[in-house]
Amino acid sequence: MKEKIKPWLYLLPAVLFLGVFMVYPIVDVFIYSFEEGYNSASQSFFGTGTFNYSYVLHDAYFLRALKNTFIIVIITVPLSTGIALLIALGLSSVKKIKELYQTVFFLPYVTNTLAVGLVFMLLFRKTPYTDGFVNMLLNALGMSTVDFIDGPYWAKMFVMCFYTIWVVMPFKVLILTSAIASVNQDYYKAARVDGTSEFRIFGTITLPMISPMISYLVITGFIGAFKAYSDEVAIFGTDLNSAGMNTIVGYIYDMLYGDSGGYPSYASAAAIILFAVVLTITTINLMVSGGFSVTGKAKK
Amino acid sequence: MSGENNKKDKRRFAGALGQGITHFFLILWAIIVIFPFYWMILTSFKSYASYNSEYVPKLYTLSPTVQNYLSAFTEVPLGRYFLNSVIFTVLTTAIMLVVITLAAYAFARMKFAGKNLVFTIFLSLMMIPNELVIITNFITITDLNLRNTFTGLVLPSVTSVFYIYLLKENFEQVPEELYKAAIVDGTSDFKYLIDVMIPVCRPTMVTITILKVIECWNSYVWPRLITDNSKYFLVSNGIQEIRENGFGRENIPAMMAAVVSVSVPLIVLFFIFRKQIMAGVSRGGTKG
Amino acid sequence: MKITLKHLTKIFPNREKGKPDVVAVNDFDFSIPDGKLVSLLGPSGCGKSTALNLICGLEKPTKGQIFFDETDVTERSPRDRGVGMVFQSYALYPHLTVRKNIIYPLKNFKGDKKLTKEEMNRRAEEAAKLVQISELMERRPSELSGGQQQRVAIARALVKMPEVLLLDEPLSNLDARLRLQTREEIRRIQQETGITTIFVTHDQEEAMSISDIMVVMKSGTLHQMGEPQEIYDSPANLFVAKFLGTPPINVFEGRLEKGTVYIGNDAVLKIRKPGGGDFSDMPVYVGIRPEGFMPDAEGSFVAGLKALEVMGRDTSVVFTHDDTVSEVTRAIISSKKGLNTGDGVVRFSVLPEKLHIFDKETETRIPFEV
Numbered sequence: 001m002k003e004k005i006k007p008w009l010y011l012l013p014a015v016l017f018l019g020v021f022m023v024y025p026i027v028d029v030f031i032y033s034f035e036e037g038y039n040s041a042s043q044s045f046f047g048t049g050t051f052n053y054s055y056v057l058h059d060a061y062f063l064r065a066l067k068n069t070f071i072i073v074i075i076t077v078p079l080s081t082g083i084a085l086l087i088a089l090g091l092s093s094v095k096k097i098k099e100l101y102q103t104v105f106f107l108p109y110v111t112n113t114l115a116v117g118l119v120f121m122l123l124f125r126k127t128p129y130t131d132g133f134v135n136m137l138l139n140a141l142g143m144s145t146v147d148f149i150d151g152p153y154w155a156k157m158f159v160m161c162f163y164t165i166w167v168v169m170p171f172k173v174l175i176l177t178s179a180i181a182s183v184n185q186d187y188y189k190a191a192r193v194d195g196t197s198e199f200r201i202f203g204t205i206t207l208p209m210i211s212p213m214i215s216y217l218v219i220t221g222f223i224g225a226f227k228a229y230s231d232e233v234a235i236f237g238t239d240l241n242s243a244g245m246n247t248i249v250g251y252i253y254d255m256l257y258g259d260s261g262g263y264p265s266y267a268s269a270a271a272i273i274l275f276a277v278v279l280t281i282t283t284i285n286l287m288v289s290g291g292f293s294v295t296g297k298a299k300k
Numbered sequence: 301m302s303g304e305n306n307k308k309d310k311r312r313f314a315g316a317l318g319q320g321i322t323h324f325f326l327i328l329w330a331i332i333v334i335f336p337f338y339w340m341i342l343t344s345f346k347s348y349a350s351y352n353s354e355y356v357p358k359l360y361t362l363s364p365t366v367q368n369y370l371s372a373f374t375e376v377p378l379g380r381y382f383l384n385s386v387i388f389t390v391l392t393t394a395i396m397l398v399v400i401t402l403a404a405y406a407f408a409r410m411k412f413a414g415k416n417l418v419f420t421i422f423l424s425l426m427m428i429p430n431e432l433v434i435i436t437n438f439i440t441i442t443d444l445n446l447r448n449t450f451t452g453l454v455l456p457s458v459t460s461v462f463y464i465y466l467l468k469e470n471f472e473q474v475p476e477e478l479y480k481a482a483i484v485d486g487t488s489d490f491k492y493l494i495d496v497m498i499p500v501c502r503p504t505m506v507t508i509t510i511l512k513v514i515e516c517w518n519s520y521v522w523p524r525l526i527t528d529n530s531k532y533f534l535v536s537n538g539i540q541e542i543r544e545n546g547f548g549r550e551n552i553p554a555m556m557a558a559v560v561s562v563s564v565p566l567i568v569l570f571f572i573f574r575k576q577i578m579a580g581v582s583r584g585g586t587k588g
Numbered sequence: 589m590k591i592t593l594k595h596l597t598k599i600f601p602n603r604e605k606g607k608p609d610v611v612a613v614n615d616f617d618f619s620i621p622d623g624k625l626v627s628l629l630g631p632s633g634c635g636k637s638t639a640l641n642l643i644c645g646l647e648k649p650t651k652g653q654i655f656f657d658e659t660d661v662t663e664r665s666p667r668d669r670g671v672g673m674v675f676q677s678y679a680l681y682p683h684l685t686v687r688k689n690i691i692y693p694l695k696n697f698k699g700d701k702k703l704t705k706e707e708m709n710r711r712a713e714e715a716a717k718l719v720q721i722s723e724l725m726e727r728r729p730s731e732l733s734g735g736q737q738q739r740v741a742i743a744r745a746l747v748k749m750p751e752v753l754l755l756d757e758p759l760s761n762l763d764a765r766l767r768l769q770t771r772e773e774i775r776r777i778q779q780e781t782g783i784t785t786i787f788v789t790h791d792q793e794e795a796m797s798i799s800d801i802m803v804v805m806k807s808g809t810l811h812q813m814g815e816p817q818e819i820y821d822s823p824a825n826l827f828v829a830k831f832l833g834t835p836p837i838n839v840f841e842g843r844l845e846k847g848t849v850y851i852g853n854d855a856v857l858k859i860r861k862p863g864g865g866d867f868s869d870m871p872v873y874v875g876i877r878p879e880g881f882m883p884d885a886e887g888s889f890v891a892g893l894k895a896l897e898v899m900g901r902d903t904s905v906v907f908t909h910d911d912t913v914s915e916v917t918r919a920i921i922s923s924k925k926g927l928n929t930g931d932g933v934v935r936f937s938v939l940p941e942k943l944h945i946f947d948k949e950t951e952t953r954i955p956f957e958v
Contacts, residue, residue, distance in 0.1 A: 024435030486667030
């Protein structure tokens, strides 16, 4: 009997924590999303239905957040993956100071994105006292100054995407560099003996061999970018709505807590909409890339 | 002969040119990565007056001052934020290590009915985004009156299915005969876990610890929801607080001093454990 | 310590659904005398490791009992049985030094058996001296050769002064030369300590050379138990006869006719029942050990010559015969005297003690006199 209970004792803490903070919330969030006018103070609601969803989908703030999120996703995911691939290829071809490059490139991974975001804000910001570093560069190149933080929408979006790419790059470069390094060198030797050009070697050997990793990065990149939030706060501050730069996740948190907060039902509905969008995009991705498992990657 | 040499020279030249171009772009990216760090350190050493007098920002300073660091730790409670982050990080990481080690051991070494089913359920939880469960957790913690407490901050993040999975895989690579030998030597399961399993799997344990420390130190969303009393702010929230209500006036150099102070611990950690961190992340860490 | 197994049985459920269960150990019922070195011998997958695991307590039997002397230990956990065990892969703790590896079992002693640090060290050093690794105490397993690791594993098993020592294929990860050396080493240590030792192996030569008593098994069933020479000379059945001896015994289809053993048309040997009396006619398998053939120009056993392999001391004659059921048939002869190879035919006479006949149905050996 004792032997039968023992494994469960070992599992108990994990099961307990996962049950309370993962399994129960998943069920609960669905319930919330269908309860109309749920009030967390009195724990009462006055009906069930799809009202929360329709409210959220007609909320101008949510639509703005949806648009922002999609723009960030569509710009940053392909761009960061492409640049990361170029950098990784560059890294794999240089002979000197490769490790130094790798170390430097990885730095953003271990920095507090809130803290560094503040620096980015400073570099791009234009105030009455200074045009900021980036504008100084633009002037030197003969262009006129732009207020990237409080100025036009495209400028704000540019900073946002730039910073997002800066933040996600270390992970992608690292994954692609190790993927390229793990390609069996014999393939290259064989191709060179056959007189294949470097360009064809890339197209016929390197790319197919690392394509599972690329699709892994694209999928995780999509998922990550859809959940964009703290990078936005880092640049534009906590009041993302007034900056016009809110994201879906930001909308959820604002609904939950904050100046406009106290509406867990709306937050839940928004969260489920986000989840549905991510799930759909991931499924499409998986179908395009021809199937691939999350655990399969770690098993490699 | 000379034609062949010529060809060789040409190829060598093309190779050198290629290397040169590659280096050029790599250095360009390196500058983009490093420049914000340089800028924050530079600004943190400029005096308030000299910073505000530079309409065109200068790339250097001739009169560095540490005044900003003093301001950062005296005029705003940065020290408090630091302490909170350290407490939060140590508590979360320590409890998580215990929880995941026990679970991973049960999955890796013990026999019990329903093991595969439970493990599959665990794995499927990996797909649940944090954003989906955070709403209920926020309400749960609020209902339990745990807002603005360390308990409330720590509890939801003391388990990680992914790390359980990673550790289980590692535990399973320890030969079964080692376990049998230990049992014949009169060891209990728990003692075997402590005496043999953990030391043998130390590299993975270290990697998981470091990755969790990084995650804790940088966590922002959950602390923001669960604390509104600045006595319990962690560094991320502290930075945001300093930015919005900071020094009574917009003191950028002091703000940068705070930013540098917040960034330094992790960068130091990174330089010490560079290999483990990069190996660990490439084995399946994610960001975002 | 005497070990007694009473109707010991272990059945594993088959992992593939619908297939019958696997009987790894089938009704083992015998005793292992105190202070002997006993080997469990059989082809891989025959259940010998399971038998060992049952004795040390890593597995619980489906049926039956295990006694150490007069004490029933069937329900005891491994730690309470006081056995030492050595594993095929040595199972040394990679993060501990040799000294700490050897001390490890002592640290698990509880209550009044608890030892002081000095005692532990002293006993570890004694054990290390016994297996001759005293100078390696501060190294880690990864810095040792396979043979040295094996010695450490033996020292770790001996340090708690077990009454029973179990060795699970201890030599199979070593190269040929080391295997020979370590085998003698194990024999020496066993004789010095007098610990009842059970040695599991699939290598019949190893088992023959090292053990006082051999237990030959196959598919969970015990086929024969006895001293190595006795088993070699009088195998209980065709399986045991074929499993023991290199090169293996040559097996032919034959028959008994009027008290004479026939292989084809060759009347090989005239026999009668032990203590007198004639055999009735019947088909049999005839097994002849390679060393049982004597070159003889007048010999009754006629075969076609295939190859002569000179091996220095001996010569191996590979030959063909219409009635053989072995893949290769060969004779080992010490001199080529009398071996006529001119017409591609060789003639032998057969040594009666090297010839066995087996019942064609049951494959058990039929004893006889000449």
